[in-house]
Amino acid sequence: MLKxxxxxxxxxxxxxxxxxxxxxxxxxxxxxxxxxxxxxxPPAIERNLREKYGLDRPWYVQYGRMIxxxxxxxxxxxxxxxxxSVNSILANAVPVSATIxxxxxxxxxxxxxxxxxxxxLRQNSTADYASMTVAxxxxxxxxxxxxxxxxxxFSLTWFWLPPARWNGFSPNLILPxxxxxxIYMAYIARLTRSGLLEVLRSNYIRTARAKGLSDRxxxxxxxxxxxxxxxxxxxxxxxxxxxxxAVVVERIFALPGVGNYFINACLNRDEPxxxxxxxxxxxxxxxxxxxxxxAYAFVDPRVRY
Amino acid sequence: xxxxxRRATPFxxxxxxxxxxxxxxxxxxxxxxxxxxxxxxxxxxxxxxxTLRYVxxxxxxxxxxxxxxxxxxxxxxxxxxDGLTEYDPKTAEPIPALAERWDANAxxxxxxxxxxxxxxxxxxxxxxxxxVYSIRRGLSPALAARAAYLAxxxxxxxxxxxxxVFAQDPRSGAFVMDPAHPDLRLVLPGDEASRAKALADPDLxxxxxxxxxxxxxxxDVGVDALDDETLRxxxxxxxxxxxxxxxxxxxxxxxxxxxxxxxxxxxxPGHMVTSGAFVLRDWRPYDRIVVTRNPMxxxxxxxxxxxxxxxxxxxxxxxxxxxKAGDVDAVLNRTVPAAWVDELRQYKDYMDxxxxxxxxxxxxxxxxxxxxxxxxxxxxxxxxxPALAGYLRMATAxxxxxxxxxxxxxxxxxxxxxxxxxxxxLLAEAGYRRADGAYDPSRFPVDRVEVSYNTxxxxxxxxxxxxxxWKQNLGLTIxxxxxxxxxxxxxxxxxxxxxxxxxxxxxxxxxxxxFLSIFATPTGDNGTGWWDPSYVALLNRANRQHDPAAxxxLLAEAxxxxxxxxxxxxxxxxxxxWVKKPYVKGMYANPVSMFAWKYVWIEHDPSRW
Numbered sequence: 001m002l003k004x005x006x007x008x009x010x011x012x013x014x015x016x017x018x019x020x021x022x023x024x025x026x027x028x029x030x031x032x033x034x035x036x037x038x039x040x041x042p043p044a045i046e047r048n049l050r051e052k053y054g055l056d057r058p059w060y061v062q063y064g065r066m067i068x069x070x071x072x073x074x075x076x077x078x079x080x081x082x083x084x085s086v087n088s089i090l091a092n093a094v095p096v097s098a099t100i101x102x103x104x105x106x107x108x109x110x111x112x113x114x115x116x117x118x119x120x121l122r123q124n125s126t127a128d129y130a131s132m133t134v135a136x137x138x139x140x141x142x143x144x145x146x147x148x149x150x151x152x153x154f155s156l157t158w159f160w161l162p163p164a165r166w167n168g169f170s171p172n173l174i175l176p177x178x179x180x181x182x183i184y185m186a187y188i189a190r191l192t193r194s195g196l197l198e199v200l201r202s203n204y205i206r207t208a209r210a211k212g213l214s215d216r217x218x219x220x221x222x223x224x225x226x227x228x229x230x231x232x233x234x235x236x237x238x239x240x241x242x243x244x245x246a247v248v249v250e251r252i253f254a255l256p257g258v259g260n261y262f263i264n265a266c267l268n269r270d271e272p273x274x275x276x277x278x279x280x281x282x283x284x285x286x287x288x289x290x291x292x293x294x295a296y297a298f299v300d301p302r303v304r305y
Numbered sequence: 306x307x308x309x310x311r312r313a314t315p316f317x318x319x320x321x322x323x324x325x326x327x328x329x330x331x332x333x334x335x336x337x338x339x340x341x342x343x344x345x346x347x348x349x350x351x352x353x354x355x356t357l358r359y360v361x362x363x364x365x366x367x368x369x370x371x372x373x374x375x376x377x378x379x380x381x382x383x384x385x386x387d388g389l390t391e392y393d394p395k396t397a398e399p400i401p402a403l404a405e406r407w408d409a410n411a412x413x414x415x416x417x418x419x420x421x422x423x424x425x426x427x428x429x430x431x432x433x434x435x436x437v438y439s440i441r442r443g444l445s446p447a448l449a450a451r452a453a454y455l456a457x458x459x460x461x462x463x464x465x466x467x468x469x470v471f472a473q474d475p476r477s478g479a480f481v482m483d484p485a486h487p488d489l490r491l492v493l494p495g496d497e498a499s500r501a502k503a504l505a506d507p508d509l510x511x512x513x514x515x516x517x518x519x520x521x522x523x524x525d526v527g528v529d530a531l532d533d534e535t536l537r538x539x540x541x542x543x544x545x546x547x548x549x550x551x552x553x554x555x556x557x558x559x560x561x562x563x564x565x566x567x568x569x570x571x572x573x574p575g576h577m578v579t580s581g582a583f584v585l586r587d588w589r590p591y592d593r594i595v596v597t598r599n600p601m602x603x604x605x606x607x608x609x610x611x612x613x614x615x616x617x618x619x620x621x622x623x624x625x626x627x628x629k630a631g632d633v634d635a636v637l638n639r640t641v642p643a644a645w646v647d648e649l650r651q652y653k654d655y656m657d658x659x660x661x662x663x664x665x666x667x668x669x670x671x672x673x674x675x676x677x678x679x680x681x682x683x684x685x686x687x688x689x690x691p692a693l694a695g696y697l698r699m700a701t702a703x704x705x706x707x708x709x710x711x712x713x714x715x716x717x718x719x720x721x722x723x724x725x726x727x728x729x730x731l732l733a734e735a736g737y738r739r740a741d742g743a744y745d746p747s748r749f750p751v752d753r754v755e756v757s758y759n760t761x762x763x764x765x766x767x768x769x770x771x772x773x774x775w776k777q778n779l780g781l782t783i784x785x786x787x788x789x790x791x792x793x794x795x796x797x798x799x800x801x802x803x804x805x806x807x808x809x810x811x812x813x814x815x816x817x818x819x820f821l822s823i824f825a826t827p828t829g830d831n832g833t834g835w836w837d838p839s840y841v842a843l844l845n846r847a848n849r850q851h852d853p854a855a856x857x858x859l860l861a862e863a864x865x866x867x868x869x870x871x872x873x874x875x876x877x878x879x880x881x882x883w884v885k886k887p888y889v890k891g892m893y894a895n896p897v898s899m900f901a902w903k904y905v906w907i908e909h910d911p912s913r914w
Contacts, residue, residue: 030791030792031791031792031795031796032790032791032792032794032795033791035451036791036794036795036798037374037451037794038794038809038810039374039810039830040798040828040829040830040832041451041454041829042454042457042463042467042829043828044463044466044467044468045449045450045451045453045454045466045467047467048446048447048448048449048466048467049449049451051446051449052447052449077569080366081364081366081367081590082366082367082369082372082569083367083368083369083372083569083570083571083572083573084590089590092589092590093590093591148622151626155626155630156347156626156629156630159348159630159631162627162630162632163623163626163627163629163630163632164618164623164626164627164632165592165616165618165627165632166592251619251620251623252620252622252623253623254591254616254618254619254620254623254627255591256589256590256591256592257591260591261591264363264364267790267791269791
C-alpha cells in the first residue's frame with residue numbers, strides 16, 4: 001500500500017510538468033500580452049517592460065525558467081499584480097476556495113446520502129419520488145442560475161443573507177456553499193439510491209436478514225458499505241469539478257478564491273499566475289484521485305494494492 | 306487611463322443573460338421592499354459613523370501610483386496620494402492640492418509650481434525634491450512604467466525612458482543640438498542598431514561625427530527643485546494642459562524612504578507612507594482595501610470620513626445586488642446594466658452625467674474599399690446616432706469626436722448628420738452604381754469589410770444596431786466579428802483588421818487635446834492608417850496660443866479636419882452610470898468619475914438627503 005502511494009506521488013511530478021508545459025505553450029499561442037490595453041504604449045515602454053520581465057530572452061530560456069520555478073514551487077511575481085508573488089496569491093486564495101469547496105462537498109454528503117438512502121428504503125413511495133424530483137432539479141439547474149435565484153430570494157427580497165462577498169466564517173458563506181453543493185447533493189442522492197437498491201437485493205443482505213438482524217443494522221453495517229461505493233468513485237472527479245464550478249460561484253458571489261484569479265489571469269495573459277494556478281490544480285486533482293483510490297481499499301475488501 | 310470595461314467571460318456572459326431575466330423579477334420586488342423610501346433603490350441604512358463602503362471595480366494592479374494605468378486604481382490612489390493638483394469634485398477641472406499656485410512662461414513650456422507646507426504620513430516634510438525623485442523614478446527604464454508616456458512632454462523624459470543618448474563633443478563638452486528644436490539637445494537611440502538607422506541621414510551623421518555618445522540620465526530630465534517649496538518643470542513643447550495633467554496619479558509623489566527600504570513591497574500595509582488624506586490600513590486582494598484617516602495630512606481639518614473600504618468587485622450584477630441589499634454605499638462608474646437603467650432612473654440613487662470619454666468606430670483606411678473617404682462618410686451618415694443613443698439608454702449621441710459638453714468653452718464641431726440619401730449618393734459616386742448612375746449595393750464588396758469588437762454585451766448591442774442601420778439605409782449587410790479582448794487589441798494595433806474596429810477613449814486629463822492627440826502620431830493609439838502632418842501642425846499651433854479661446858478655435862479647426870477625413874465614426878458618449886445612497890454626500894457625477902475623497906461625508910440626517 002505504502003509502495004503504491006509513493007509510486008503514485010512520484011508520477012505526479014512528471015505529470016504536473018507536462019500539464020504546465022502544455023499550458024505554457026497555449027499562453028504563447030494566444031495573441032496579445034499582459035501589458036496590452038485600450039491605450040497603446042510606445043515601443044520604448046514596451047521594450048522596458050519586456051526587459052524587466054525577461055520576455056526579450058529566447059523562448060528556451062523562458063521555458064527553462066518556468067520549469068525551474070515550478071520544480072521549486074516558487075512561481076515568481078505576477079505580471080498583472082507586480083507587487084504580489086504568485087505564491088502569496090495562492091496562499092490567500094486557496095484557503096477561500098478550499099473552505100467553500102469542502103463545506104459544499106460535506107453538505108452534499110450530509111444531505112445526499114441520507115435522502116438517497118431514504119429513497120432506496122422506501123422505493124416508489126411519495127418520499128422517494130419527491131426526493132428524486134428535487135435531485136433531478138438540482139442536476140438540471142446550473143449554478144449560475146441557482147446562485148442569482150437564491151440571491152434574489154434570500155438577499156434582495158427578504159434581506160436575510162448577504163448577497164455576496166467574503167467575510168470569513170459568516171452567513172456570507174451560506175448562499176455560495178448552497179449554490180456550489182446543489183448539483184453534488186443531487187448526484188450523491190441518486191447514486192446512493194441506486195447503489196443501495198442494488199445491494200439491498202444481493203445475497204449477503206438476504207443472509208443478514210435471515211440471521212434476524214434489524215433493518216437498521218442491515219443498512220448501517222452491511223448495505224451502506226457496498227451501496228456507497230459509487231459515491232466514493234464519484235468523489236474523485238466531483239472534487240475536481242468542484243474546483244472548476246467554484247470559478248463561477250466565486251464570480252457571482254465576489255469571493256477572493258482561486259477561480260476569480262484564474263479567469264482574470266487568463267484574460268490578462270498573466271503567465272506566472274496561470275502556471276501557478278494550473279500547477280496547483282493539477283496537483284490537487286492527482287492527490288484527490290489518489291485519496292479516492294486509497295479509500296477504496298478501506299471500504300471495499302476486494303480491492304488490494 | 307485605460308477604459309476598463311468589465312470584460313465578459315463566458316461564464317459572465319451566460320450569467321449576465323440569466324441575471325438579466327431575474328432583473329425583471331427583481332424590479333417587481335423592488336417596489337415592495339423599498340416602499341418606505343420609494344425614491345431610493347433598495348435598503349437605505351447609513352453606516353454608523355463616518356465610514357464609506359465603495360465598490361472600486363477590478364482588483365487594483367498595484368497601489369504604486371506610477372505602476373498603474375487604470376481609472377479604478379486612480380480612484381483608490383486619490384485617497385492615499387495628493388498631487389500638485391486635484392480633480393474638482395464637480396467639474397473634474399484641476400484645483401490646487403500640494404501646489405498652492407503655479408505660473409507658466411509666455412508659451413506654456415516652463416511651469417513653476419509653488420508648494421504648500423505638507424508632510425508625509427510618517428511626519429517627514431514633503432518638498433519639491435520628492436516630486437523630482439518621483440518623476441525621475443516614474444521615467445526610469447528599470448521601473449518600466451506603462452503610463453510613463455504621460456510625462457513625455459517633459460524635456461528629455463522620453464529620451465531617458467527609452468535609454469537614449471546625447472552626442473557630446475569630447476573636448477569642449479558641448480552637446481549637439483537638435484536641428485528641429487535648436488534649444489534642445491539631439492537625442493539618438495541608445496542601442497547601436499537603431500542608432501545606425503537614425504544616422505543613415507547624412508546631415509545627422511555629419512553632425513555627430515567625432516562626438517561621443519553619453520546616455521541620458523535621470524538628472525537630465527527637465528524637472529528640478531529650485532528650493533524646497535518650488536518645483537520647475539521644463540517641457541519640450543507648449544503644454545497648456547499641464548496643470549490638468551498633473552492631477553493624474555502618475556505624477557503624484559511617492560515616498561522615497563519606503564521605496565528604498567522595501568523595494569516593490571513598499572505598497573503593503575505597514576510599509577506604505579502616503580501624502581493623501583488617508584493611509585493604507587489593510588489590503589486583501591479580491592476582498593477589500595481599507596484606508597483610514599491620515600492625521601499628518603496638510604488638509605486634515607477638511608477630511609470628513611474616518612475610513613473608506615474599497616471592494617474590488619467586477620461583476621456588474623453582483624455589484625448591484627450588494628448595492629440594493631445596502632451592503633455598499635456607492636459604486637464605480639459604468640456599472641448599472643443597461644437592462645436596469647430605466648428602472649434606476651426613477652430613483653435618486655442614479656448618478657447621470659456625460660463622461661469625458663467617447664465610443665467610436667475606427668476605420669482601417671489603408672485597405673479598399675475603406676481607403677475612399679466617400680465610403681467612410683457614407684457609412685457615417687447612414688447611422689441614426691440619436692436612435693442608437695436612445696436604444697442604449699445611458700448614452701449621448703455624438704457627431705463630433707471630442708465629446709460635447711465636457712469642456713465648457715470648447716466649441717462643438719459637428720460632423721455629418723444622419724442623411725441616408727446623401728450616403729447612398731456618395732457610395733454611387735464612389736463607383737458602386739448601375740450603368741444609369743443609381744446606387745447599387747450589390748457592387749459594394751461587403752466581404753472585404755467587417756465590424757470587429759471585443760466581447761462585451763454593450764459592444765455587441767451597438768454593432769448589431771449599426772449593422773441594422775446599414776442594412777436598412779444602404780442595403781449593405783456588413784458582417785460582425787466578436788474578438789477576445791487581448792486578441793482584439795493586438796489586431797487593432799497592427800492595423801490587421803478589415804474595415805472597422807470598435808474603439809473608445811477616456812481622457813487622461815481634462816482637455817480636448819487628450820482626444821485630438823490620438824491622431825497626432827501615425828502609430829500608437831491611432832490605429833487607422835490616417836495621419837496628416839497639417840493636422841499635427843494645427844494642434845501644435847493651438848498649443849502655442851496664450852489665449853484659451855484662440856487655442857480652442859485652432860483645436861476645433863483640427864477636429865474639423867479629422868472629421869472631414871473621417872478615419873473614425875464617432876458614435877456616442879457614455880453616461881457616468883453609477884449609483885450612490887442618498888446619505889453619501891460630496892460625490893458628484895463628474896466627467897471622469899474621480900472623487901477627492903476628503904470632500905465626501907455620510908449624512909445621517911435624512912432631512913438633508
